Structure formats: C-alpha cells, structure tokens
Amino acid sequence: MQLFRQLLVAPAAIGLLAPLAVVNSPAAHAADLNINSVSDYTDVANSEEQVTSITQFSDVYPTDWAYQALASLIERYGCVAGYPNGTFGGNRAMTRYEAAALLNACLDRITEVTDELRRLIKEFEKELAIIRGRVDGLEARVGELEATQFSTTTKLSGFTNFVAGATKAKGDNFRFEKGGVGARDDYNRSWGAFTFSYDLRLSLKTSFTGKDLLFTRLRAGNMGRTSTWTGGGVLMNTLNTAAPGGNVLGVDRLYYRFPLGSSFTIQAGPLTRNTEMMGYKPSAYAKGGQTVLDFFGGSLGVPGVWNKETGGGFGAIYSNKSNVSKGDPYWTLAANYVADAGEASDGNPTTGGIMTDNSEANFTSQIAYGNKQWGLALGYRYGQCGARFRTATEYAFSESFGTPCSVATGTFIDGDGEEQDILERSGASSNSFSFNAFWRPEDSGWMPSISAGLGKSYLNGNSTWDDFTSKRGMASWMVGLTWTDVLMKSNALGYAVGQPQFVYDDEDFVADGGYAMELWYKFQVADNISVTPSVYWLSRPLGDFTQNYKGDYKSFGVFGGVIQTVFKF
Missing domain, CATH: 1.20.1250 (Growth Hormone; Chain: A;)
Known part of the structure; x- marks a missing residue:
C-alpha cells in the first residue's frame, strides 16, 4: 500500500x-x-x-x-x-x-x-467470481485448441448440401422425327424420377503472413452428367449447387492470393475461377438465403460474362475501399485470364496449353462502384472457341458450342498410308458484355432487395467458321427479389424471373427466348443448419427447336421442385 x-x-x-x-x-x-x-x-x-x-x-x-x-x-x-x-x-x-x-x-x-x-x-x-471463472475456462479451452489443432496456419470449413427433388415436363408431346417418341414423354421417361443427391465441399484456408491466402477446396458429390441437376434433359435445369459425380473426393479449387500494396490484390493458380477474381459481386439476390438455379445464382443472370470458367490462370484486382470512409461506396476494377482446366494442363499447343489458340481461354474484366447496400457493375468477357456461355436454351447451346473450333481444309496421306484431314483453326470467338445492379434496404421488412442483370454476346469468326452458325447475337436478363427475416429472424424468401442466354435476330427478337422463374423459402433450423424448399418453372427450354417444329408454335416446359438441406461447419 x-x-x-x-x-x-x-x-x-x-x-x-x-x-x-x-x-x-x-x-x-x-x-x-x-x-x-x-x-x-x-x-x-x-x-x-x-x-x-x-x-x-x-x-x-x-x-x-x-x-x-x-x-x-x-x-x-x-x-x-x-x-x-x-x-x-x-x-x-x-x-x-x-x-x-x-x-x-x-x-x-x-x-x-x-x-x-x-x-x-x-x-x-459474486459477479467478479463468475467473470474470473469464465476467463479461466476460456484459457483452458484456448490451451486445448492449441494442443489439438492440426495446423497453426490453416483453417478448415465445411459445406454439405442434401438435394432432394424431381422435375416433370409439361406441354405438347410433339415429335422431332416421324415415329419418334414425343418430346414430353421422352423427357419424363429419361429425367422424371425423384432423386436424392449431395454436394460436399471442404475448404482449407492457409495464410503465411496474415494477409495472403492459399485456398484449397476438396469437393465430392453424386450428381455428375447423369443428374437432372447438372443440366440433364435441358441445360437450363442446372442448379447452382450442381456437384461432380462418382462419389470421388477431388481438388476443384487451388490458388494463391496476396496483396500488392494497399489497393491491389493478385491471384493465380492451376484451378482458379474467373468470377472469383472480380473483386465485387454486384448482386444481393439470395443474400441470407439459398440459391436454386445456376442462372440466377452463380451466373447473376449474365452467363455470357459470369460463366464461372475454372482452370489455370491469374488475375489482378484494384480497389480504393481502404481510402474511403467505412460504409461509403468505392471503386473496384478487375481483370483476369483463365484457360479451361482440361486445356491448361495440356502440353500440346495444337490441343491446349496456356496462351495458345487452343486454350479455350477466357479474358474477363469488370468495373464496379458501390458498397454493401447498392452497387453497379459493367463486365466484359472475350472467349476463345469452346469457352462456354454456361446456362442457355438448347438452341443457343447448339449454335455456340456445336460449331467446330477447327475445320478440315484438305487431306494428306500419313506415314501409314492413311488419309488424314488437314485441320485449320477456325478463329471462332465470342465477345460478351454485362450490366448488373442491386439495392437492398438498410432494415429488413416488407421492402425486398432488388437485383438485376442484363447481358449480350456476339459470336465472331472467319469465313471458314461462318458455315457452321446462322445467328451471331445472343442476350440474357434477370430480376431477383429477396426478403430477409421473413416470419422469423434469419429466414428468407426469394423470387426471380428472367431469360437465360438465347439467340435473337432483327426479324424476330424472341425467336429463341425461353423464360425461367423460381420461388424459394429458407428455414434457419439452427445456427449452421438450414432447409430451403423451392419450385421453379422453365418455359420453352428447348428454345427455337420448339417454336420451329413444322412451322407451328409448340409449347414445352419443365416444372421442378427441390428441397435443399445445408449443413455448415
């Protein structure tokens, strides 16, 4: 004393x-x-x-x-x-x-x-004794975690989605060929069963300096190409949670991200995604909820630009967020290059590689301005032949992806005396543009958040490629609404409508247009468990293949119902 x-x-x-x-x-x-x-x-x-x-x-x-x-x-x-x-x-x-x-x-x-x-x-x-006991308990728990953690630099998080549901075709049962099975019956016979699938993701986030990130994601599922939810039957049927098949755990994301000064971020890796190098997501749709269709979720209504291409590549992101007051809008400018995963690891320059004519590469960029409450963004993507538009009508898919990237310009006799084609690169490519905007209220209530996207794409090529496509212009759009804390806190309600990538021309703007709409409600069962029932409708997913059948207007649509149960840890 x-x-x-x-x-x-x-x-x-x-x-x-x-x-x-x-x-x-x-x-x-x-x-x-x-x-x-x-x-x-x-x-x-x-x-x-x-x-x-x-x-x-x-x-x-x-x-x-x-x-x-x-x-x-x-x-x-x-x-x-x-x-x-x-x-x-x-x-x-x-x-x-x-x-x-x-x-x-x-x-x-x-x-x-x-x-x-x-x-x-x-x-x-008494209060001080309680606080002292809590501090002692926290010290013990921290000591236990330090003793049992598998790494001092890596954090593991998990995401599991149980997907249960079915689809059914509605409309005219027209036949594409004489004596063939009707389109409606054929779909229901091949894709109409009730299924139970899963999507498992294990993310490893490693930091060596506290500011950098080595991201590794392991993924497994039982969907794959034979699943309705990965575009089986019609491409517009793809869910945002569509997982690989075979029940095999594999690496589906691997990249390294680090800051360069206070305003720039660099990302590179053998399995990186172009839309994950945008720096800013100009959408509030399903924020606090669970997305259903890929067109509204991962593609933001503009699959021409937000095509979620994954492979070998690199990108740079600039943001002045650190130079403005907290909550104020800021600028983000991003640009990246990604070659398709199958081609990026191919050492043959005639079939793949990085920065070759056969990389199926994507150059994607975006400029955005906004904050968490509202935002605007302009996007652009240049795609080599074979680079996907992701979600589209069947007719648009055949026009853009059915065209060959190499064509035969002659023949020659090889060493075994066999006649072989002389292949020449067609020079086909695409240019896609997008505009996205969103706004959401400061407080939850009857007013929903509003998200919108508008996209446009153009196919390009040399005279050799012209013979394989009849239409060059494509477009897409969407509007999505999301209500948060509906009926109970942390629950959410969402509705979206739009048109996935479709082909148009000057004479008939909606020649290929097919509509998509979804409605969902998320129940937050526990802090890390949610259940989301949803329904959706795909109007004319076959596109112009439906309308032009024998010159008559035909109807064909797909109705879907899905329940997603998500566990996070």
Whole structure:
C-alpha cells in the first residue's frame, strides 16, 4: 500500500518537493518559516472550498513546467489548495510544514478512493467470481485448441448440401422425327424420377503472413452428367449447387492470393475461377438465403460474362475501399485470364496449353462502384472457341458450342498410308458484355432487395467458321427479389424471373427466348443448419427447336421442385 501511495503522489513529489533541498540547507533559518502561512494553507486545504480547477490560480499558466502535474492533482484527487489571495506560489520555496500539509491532504483522498474500491469489490464479489471463472475456462479451452489443432496456419470449413427433388415436363408431346417418341414423354421417361443427391465441399484456408491466402477446396458429390441437376434433359435445369459425380473426393479449387500494396490484390493458380477474381459481386439476390438455379445464382443472370470458367490462370484486382470512409461506396476494377482446366494442363499447343489458340481461354474484366447496400457493375468477357456461355436454351447451346473450333481444309496421306484431314483453326470467338445492379434496404421488412442483370454476346469468326452458325447475337436478363427475416429472424424468401442466354435476330427478337422463374423459402433450423424448399418453372427450354417444329408454335416446359438441406461447419 505504501508503494501504491507513493506512485499516486509522484506528480506532487516531482513538481513540489524539489525546493526542499534549499529549505534544509544550512542557509535556512527558523525565522524563514512563516507559521501563519502554513496555518492558512492547512485551513484552506481542509476546508470545503477546495480548488476544483487549475484555472482558479491566478499565477499558474499553461507554459509552466509543472502545469500538467498540478492539474492532475487538482482534477483527479482534489488535494491541492492555494493561498487566501487566490495564488499558488509555485516559484517560492516550500517548507516542510507545507509539504506535510499537501501530502496529508493527498493521502486522505487516496485512502477515500481505496475504501470506495473495496466497497465496490465487495458489492460485486459474486459477479467478479463468475467473470474470473469464465476467463479461466476460456484459457483452458484456448490451451486445448492449441494442443489439438492440426495446423497453426490453416483453417478448415465445411459445406454439405442434401438435394432432394424431381422435375416433370409439361406441354405438347410433339415429335422431332416421324415415329419418334414425343418430346414430353421422352423427357419424363429419361429425367422424371425423384432423386436424392449431395454436394460436399471442404475448404482449407492457409495464410503465411496474415494477409495472403492459399485456398484449397476438396469437393465430392453424386450428381455428375447423369443428374437432372447438372443440366440433364435441358441445360437450363442446372442448379447452382450442381456437384461432380462418382462419389470421388477431388481438388476443384487451388490458388494463391496476396496483396500488392494497399489497393491491389493478385491471384493465380492451376484451378482458379474467373468470377472469383472480380473483386465485387454486384448482386444481393439470395443474400441470407439459398440459391436454386445456376442462372440466377452463380451466373447473376449474365452467363455470357459470369460463366464461372475454372482452370489455370491469374488475375489482378484494384480497389480504393481502404481510402474511403467505412460504409461509403468505392471503386473496384478487375481483370483476369483463365484457360479451361482440361486445356491448361495440356502440353500440346495444337490441343491446349496456356496462351495458345487452343486454350479455350477466357479474358474477363469488370468495373464496379458501390458498397454493401447498392452497387453497379459493367463486365466484359472475350472467349476463345469452346469457352462456354454456361446456362442457355438448347438452341443457343447448339449454335455456340456445336460449331467446330477447327475445320478440315484438305487431306494428306500419313506415314501409314492413311488419309488424314488437314485441320485449320477456325478463329471462332465470342465477345460478351454485362450490366448488373442491386439495392437492398438498410432494415429488413416488407421492402425486398432488388437485383438485376442484363447481358449480350456476339459470336465472331472467319469465313471458314461462318458455315457452321446462322445467328451471331445472343442476350440474357434477370430480376431477383429477396426478403430477409421473413416470419422469423434469419429466414428468407426469394423470387426471380428472367431469360437465360438465347439467340435473337432483327426479324424476330424472341425467336429463341425461353423464360425461367423460381420461388424459394429458407428455414434457419439452427445456427449452421438450414432447409430451403423451392419450385421453379422453365418455359420453352428447348428454345427455337420448339417454336420451329413444322412451322407451328409448340409449347414445352419443365416444372421442378427441390428441397435443399445445408449443413455448415
């Protein structure tokens, strides 16, 4: 306690006791002691008219070297008094009697504070014991985690989605060829069964500096090419959670991301995705919910640009977010190059490789402006022949992907005497543009968030490629609404409508247009478990193949119902 008191009165000792050496010197005489002054000082120090502000002293100024020490004693402890004439007398020598009076007043105040603290500690003794127990428990848990964690640099998270549901074709049962099975019956016979599938993702996030990220994702599923949910039957049927098949765990994402200065981020890897290098997602659709169709979810209604190409590549992202106030809108500019995974690892330049004519590569860029509440973005993607548009009508898919990237321009006889075609690169490519915007209210209520996307694509090629396509222009659009905290907190409701990639021409703008719409509701069962039932309708997913059957207008659509149960850990 003596040491504690000495620390508290240190300012007084430094600022006021220095002159004692002069008082105690041989030159000091008993006559120098003014007992009346000491008595006056003591009376004022013990009176109720205590000095409460240093400004009450007429002879103390902010430029004085002990000004801060004196102010602290007055304002924090109230144990400093002056003389009856309103002065402090800071430049005059201090007697032992004056020092004793000052120290006694300060020690009395310190004793009062100490007694008050004792009373508070005793009053909240139970609460302090509870807090102490919680701290001890946290220390034990932290120690246990440190002892059992598999890595000090890597964090593991998991996502599992159980997908149960079925689809059914509706409309005319027309036949594409004489004697063939009707389109409706053929679909229901091949794709109409109720199925139960899963999508499992294990993400490993590793950081070596605290600012970089080595991202590895392991994925497994039992969907694959034979599943309805991966575009079986019609491409527009693809779900956003469509997983690979075979029940085999494999690496489907592997890249490294690191900052370059305060505004740039670089990402590169053998399994990176172009849409994950955009730096900004200009959509609020299904935020807080669970997406259903891939067209509305991962493709944002513009599959020409947001085609989710994955493979070997690299990208750069610029953002001035760190230079603006929190919550204010900011700029994001991104550009990346991704070659298809199958071609990126192919060492033969005539069939694959990086930066070759046969890479099936995508150059994607986006400029965006906004924050978490609203945003706008313009996107562009250049795709080599074979680079996918992702979700489209069957007619648009055949027009863009059914065209060959290499054509035969002649023949030659090989060493075995066999005739072989002379293949020439067709030079086919595509240019796609997109515009996305979103807005969401600050508070949940009857007003939903609104997300919209509009895309347009053009096919290009040389004269050799012209013979394989009849239409060059394609378009897509979507509008999505999301309500949060519906009926219960953390539950969400969503609805979206739009047209996946379709072919158009000047004479008949909607020659190939097929509509898609979905409705879903997410139940938050627990913190890490949610259940989302949903229904959707695909109007004329065959596109122009439906309308042009024998010149008659025919109807053909697919109705789907899906329940997704998501577990996160």
